[in-house]
Amino acid sequence: MSVAAALHRRPRLRLGLLLAPPMLWLGVAYLAALAALLVTAFWTANSFTGEVERTWSLENFRELFGIGVYKTVTLRTIGIAALVTVVDAAIAFPIALYMAKVASPRAQRLLVVAVLMPLWASYLVKAYAWRGMLAEGGLIDWIGKPFHASSPGFGVTATILTLAYLWLPYMILPVYAGLERLPTSLLEASSDLGAGPATTLRRVVVPMAMPAVVAGAIFTFSLSLGDYIAVTIVGGANQMLGTVVYANVGAAGNLPFAAAVAMVPVVIMLLFLAAVRRTGALESL
Amino acid sequence: MNSDLIFYSTVSDVRPSSVHAGAGPEATDTPAIELRGLHKSFGPVHAVDGVDLEIRDGEFFSMLGPSGSGKTTVLRIIAGFESPTAGRVRLAGHDVTDRPPFARDVNTVFQDYALFPHMSVAGNVEYGLRVRKVDRAERRRRVEEALGTVRLAGYGDRRPTQLSGGQRQRVSLARAIINRPKVLLLDEPLGALDLKLRREMQIELKQMQRELGITFVFVTHDQEEALTMSDRIAVFNDGRIEQVATPVELYETPATTFVAGFVGTSNMLEGEAARRILGEPGLFSVRPEKIRIDQPGTTVDAGRCAAEGVVEEIAYLGSTTHAIVALGTGVTLTVQQQNADHVDSALLQRGRAVQLSWPRAHLVRLVATGESHPGDDPTEVESS
Numbered sequence A: 001m002s003v004a005a006a007l008h009r010r011p012r013l014r015l016g017l018l019l020a021p022p023m024l025w026l027g028v029a030y031l032a033a034l035a036a037l038l039v040t041a042f043w044t045a046n047s048f049t050g051e052v053e054r055t056w057s058l059e060n061f062r063e064l065f066g067i068g069v070y071k072t073v074t075l076r077t078i079g080i081a082a083l084v085t086v087v088d089a090a091i092a093f094p095i096a097l098y099m100a101k102v103a104s105p106r107a108q109r110l111l112v113v114a115v116l117m118p119l120w121a122s123y124l125v126k127a128y129a130w131r132g133m134l135a136e137g138g139l140i141d142w143i144g145k146p147f148h149a150s151s152p153g154f155g156v157t158a159t160i161l162t163l164a165y166l167w168l169p170y171m172i173l174p175v176y177a178g179l180e181r182l183p184t185s186l187l188e189a190s191s192d193l194g195a196g197p198a199t200t201l202r203r204v205v206v207p208m209a210m211p212a213v214v215a216g217a218i219f220t221f222s223l224s225l226g227d228y229i230a231v232t233i234v235g236g237a238n239q240m241l242g243t244v245v246y247a248n249v250g251a252a253g254n255l256p257f258a259a260a261v262a263m264v265p266v267v268i269m270l271l272f273l274a275a276v277r278r279t280g281a282l283e284s285l
Numbered sequence B: 001m002n003s004d005l006i007f008y009s010t011v012s013d014v015r016p017s018s019v020h021a022g023a024g025p026e027a028t029d030t031p032a033i034e035l036r037g038l039h040k041s042f043g044p045v046h047a048v049d050g051v052d053l054e055i056r057d058g059e060f061f062s063m064l065g066p067s068g069s070g071k072t073t074v075l076r077i078i079a080g081f082e083s084p085t086a087g088r089v090r091l092a093g094h095d096v097t098d099r100p101p102f103a104r105d106v107n108t109v110f111q112d113y114a115l116f117p118h119m120s121v122a123g124n125v126e127y128g129l130r131v132r133k134v135d136r137a138e139r140r141r142r143v144e145e146a147l148g149t150v151r152l153a154g155y156g157d158r159r160p161t162q163l164s165g166g167q168r169q170r171v172s173l174a175r176a177i178i179n180r181p182k183v184l185l186l187d188e189p190l191g192a193l194d195l196k197l198r199r200e201m202q203i204e205l206k207q208m209q210r211e212l213g214i215t216f217v218f219v220t221h222d223q224e225e226a227l228t229m230s231d232r233i234a235v236f237n238d239g240r241i242e243q244v245a246t247p248v249e250l251y252e253t254p255a256t257t258f259v260a261g262f263v264g265t266s267n268m269l270e271g272e273a274a275r276r277i278l279g280e281p282g283l284f285s286v287r288p289e290k291i292r293i294d295q296p297g298t299t300v301d302a303g304r305c306a307a308e309g310v311v312e313e314i315a316y317l318g319s320t321t322h323a324i325v326a327l328g329t330g331v332t333l334t335v336q337q338q339n340a341d342h343v344d345s346a347l348l349q350r351g352r353a354v355q356l357s358w359p360r361a362h363l364v365r366l367v368a369t370g371e372s373h374p375g376d377d378p379t380e381v382e383s384s
């Protein structure tokens, strides 16, 4: 009896063998790393030698919640991630709506490529491009001049603008896919029943696109939560959770504390997903 | 087809004795819908190619035609989803050609129902009232009423996905009639239902139309459905209207070869055969059930035409029997006989020599259809 024949009669075994390598990879590289992070957060670093002491303690978390600056950084990070998400949703929705329901099939394909194109460029190049634009006497100052407006300069606003630019494709694509699936006959039915375009948008299009927006928000929110480069480049002196982690891994050499800080975005993300789940949006992802 | 007698076959049974009650009591003289010189092209395709039509207030009007003949496009132009390339649309005397759908007093029942999946049944039904800012109590009362009308009372809290096809169809109807439109447009609303449900819904729709007094414009490719339900029918072919008539007129006196072939079954006589059998040239049709079968040589009454031939094929269909009789030189006629006591069943045998006769009054002179569409094979037109 050949191995192939044996496998043929046992579909579950076949599936198991097929999925084992990727599952192993997922288990080791992903969950184990996360578990290691969680464990490390409960250890401490010796403040003289900088070596990790493997004794259980809540010291890192006491410090994290006890010192005001970390609370500020956490709130700032959540605020930035939330605003980036809102800005992206506000920009992506009309673009995705145009792509899905107005543009000709040809224009639609071109627009998808145009949306994807920035993803092909290096993250750093894009962040530094924004630094150049936001700088004093940069492009934004120059455009704003006739209107007596100036660049917001480096800071939280600049960070939000830059992150919103960086993550925009991750919002446009799911929303576009969601609106693409929205049957045109529903829009016609709404109009047929007496609703003008604004009412149709509010009562039919937006509610039906909501799961897709949530899908996009998961990307933009979590990517912003973990970011530490953009804020370094355009954020001025402001810190985000990512920069705190970076500083502790690098210069301070306090890996356990860095692990504790890194747990914060993970917990925030879990809370975010739990909240989203309650709206029922995850089922339609 | 080169033979000078053409046999067009569609659906075997038609019931010309349908309900055709005429317009309702509150009918007025202004047509509910008036279409003038309507054209619509999609690129090179002329979906609608010159349609003029008046639909009376309160009538049950059907648009009948094979798939692709432009019925849906005309309906969408009336609703306002498409704008015509040329021509005008008037509703109750007002030109609405340039108005968007939400500014027209018509409602549509979509073929795919188009129910909002994120709303309950009640939410769907009250949608029209909601966008018109009707207050809550009034909305609730009318939703109950509309759901009652379509026999779905108590289903308000369900989701559309929890309903069967027939029930969704009714919700879609309730959602449209709750707005009390002057005109209801229905695009093959029964197309997705099975035969039994379809029959039930046909009767219900007809009753509902009579009770509400709303003008119904009903699109179908099913000639039997159109005949049983309609006050009047427009037969579409290739973006044009072939004939507008009551079901009886349409069946008894089809105007063109296309109508004769699409509505019911017809025997066509033309050219040499017409001259020989009928004594005059032209293009004629006679329905199979108008033809009588007798022994050869039977005396024929004045006012009847007769021809002799041989029975070529017999099909027993329960209440009726169909016979195909060859008259020679390739001319064949289909004859339909009721299987009643007085019929001489001995004549309905393959190979029997028989005499066929039919009243001259039932011989209908036709206009040839579609010199411009020689590719059309009428035996292949879509039917249920």
Ligand SMILES: Nc1ncnc2c1ncn2[C@@H]1O[C@H](COP(=O)(O)OP(=O)(O)O)[C@@H](O)[C@H]1O
Pocket: B042, B045, B046, B047, B065, B066, B067, B068, B069, B070, B071, B072, B073, B074
């Ligand atoms: N949006 C459209 N784009 C291109 N061609 C269309 C469109 N809508 C309809 N047509 C064409 O117009 C013709 C008539 O279609 P339609 O009105 O749907 O016919 P029916 O409802 O009688 O089946 C068909 O040839 C169809 O392919």
Ligand SMILES: [Mg+2]
Pocket: B068, B071, B072, B073
């Ligand atoms: Mg159609």
